[in-house]
Amino acid sequence: xxxxxxxxxxxxxxxxxxxxxxxxxxxxxxxxxxxxxxxxxxxxxxxxxxxxxxxxxxxxxxxxxxxxxxxxxxxxxxxxxxxxxxxxxxxxxxxxxxxxxxxxxxxxxxxxxxxxxxxxxxxxxxxxxxxxxxxxxxxxxxxxxxxxxxxxxxxxxxxxxxxxxxxxxxxxxxxxxxxxxxxxxxxxxxxxxxxxxxxxxxxxxxxxxxxxxxxxxxxxxxxxxxxxxxxxxxxxxxxxxxxxxxxxxxxxxxxxxxxxxxxxxxxxxxxxxxxxxxx
DNA sequence: CCCACGACCTGCTGGC
DNA sequence: TGCCAGCAGGTCGTGG
Numbered sequence: 001x002x003x004x005x006x007x008x009x010x011x012x013x014x015x016x017x018x019x020x021x022x023x024x025x026x027x028x029x030x031x032x033x034x035x036x037x038x039x040x041x042x043x044x045x046x047x048x049x050x051x052x053x054x055x056x057x058x059x060x061x062x063x064x065x066x067x068x069x070x071x072x073x074x075x076x077x078x079x080x081x082x083x084x085x086x087x088x089x090x091x092x093x094x095x096x097x098x099x100x101x102x103x104x105x106x107x108x109x110x111x112x113x114x115x116x117x118x119x120x121x122x123x124x125x126x127x128x129x130x131x132x133x134x135x136x137x138x139x140x141x142x143x144x145x146x147x148x149x150x151x152x153x154x155x156x157x158x159x160x161x162x163x164x165x166x167x168x169x170x171x172x173x174x175x176x177x178x179x180x181x182x183x184x185x186x187x188x189x190x191x192x193x194x195x196x197x198x199x200x201x202x203x204x205x206x207x208x209x210x211x212x213x214x215x216x217x218x219x220x221x222x223x224x225x226x227x228x229x230x231x232x233x234x235x236x237x238x239x240x241x242x243x244x245x246x247x248x249x250x251x252x253x254x255x256x257x258x259x260x261x262x263x264x265x266x267x268x269x270x271x272x273x274x275x276x277x278x279x
Numbered sequence: 280c281c282c283a284c285g286a287c288c289t290g291c292t293g294g295c
Numbered sequence: 296t297g298c299c300a301g302c303a304g305g306t307c308g309t310g311g
Contacts, residue, residue: 076304113287175303220304267284283310292302294298
C-alpha cells in the first residue's frame with residue numbers, strides 16, 4: 001500500500017501507538033526483506049523509546065531516544081498491524097518483524113513480496129543519508145510549486161509520467177497518483193518532460209497536491225484487500241478517474257463521454273489516460 | 280550524465 | 296473446472 005497518501009495514513013495510524021512507547025523485544029522472523037536487516041538491528045531497537053514518527057517520501061522514520069532512526073519502507077505489499085495487549089499473537093504468513101512494546105501491545109510488519117525495507121541510521125547523519133538525500137521535494141510541502149517542478153523537468157527527455165515517478169524529481173508519487181495527476185492537469189503521459197511549459201507545470205504541481213490531499217481525506221487507496229493499521233480500508237480507489245479504468249468512458253465532461261480510457265506501458269508500468277482530454 | 284530494462288518476491292486473476 | 300502466464304501501489308543495479 002505504498003504511495004505518499006497511503007504511507008502518510010499509516011504514519012498517522014501508528015503515531016498514537018508508537019510515539020512515547022518503549023520497545024522491549026524485537027522478533028525478527030527472517031534474516032531480512034530485500035536486503036538483510038542491518039547489523040545489530042534488534043539490539044539497537046530493543047530498549048529504545050520512540051520519540052517521533054516522521055515521513056519522507058514513502059519512507060517512515062521513527063526517531064529513537066538512543067540517537068538512531070528506524071527507517072521502514074512498505075515496498076509493494078508491506079503493512080503494519082497492531083496486536084492488542086490481551087490478544088495472543090498468532091503468526092500469519094509473511095509476518096517478518098514483531099515488536100513488543102512496554103505497554104504490552106505488539107506491532108507486526110507483514111510483507112508477502114518482501115520488497116519492503118528496514119534500516120537504521122544515526123539522526124545526526126540523516127543529512128548525509130544516500131537515499132534520503134537524493135529525494136526531490138515533498139509535494140505537500142511549502143516549497144513545492146510549478147516553478148520548482150519546471151526547473152526539475154528542464155532538459156529531461158523522459159516521458160512526464162516516468163519523471164513523476166522518479167523520486168528524485170518529486171517525492172512520494174507512484175503509479176496511481178502519477179496517472180491521476182496527469183489526468184487532472186490534462187497532460188499526455190507520453191509528453192517529453194522538458195517540453196511541459198511553465199503554465200502546465202503550475203497546473204501539474206497543483207494537480208499532484210490536489211489528488212494527494214483528496215486521497216489523504218479518504219485514508220488513501222486500498223487495492224487488493226490491503227488495510228490500514230486499524231484494519232479499516234482506504235476509500236480513494238472509488239474516486240480514481242483513470243487508474244484501473246481501461247476501456248471506461250472518460251469521466252471528464254469535456255470528452256462528452258464518447259472517449260475511452262486507454263492503457264499503455266511506460267517504463268514497465270501501466271499508464272491509464274484519456275487521449276482526448278490529455279494533450 | 281541520462282535512460283532502458285531486468286531483478287527482486289509472492290499471490291491473484293483472467294483467459295484458454 | 297483447472298491451470299498458468301501475466302500482472303500488481305516500488306526500488307536498485309547494470310548496462311548502453
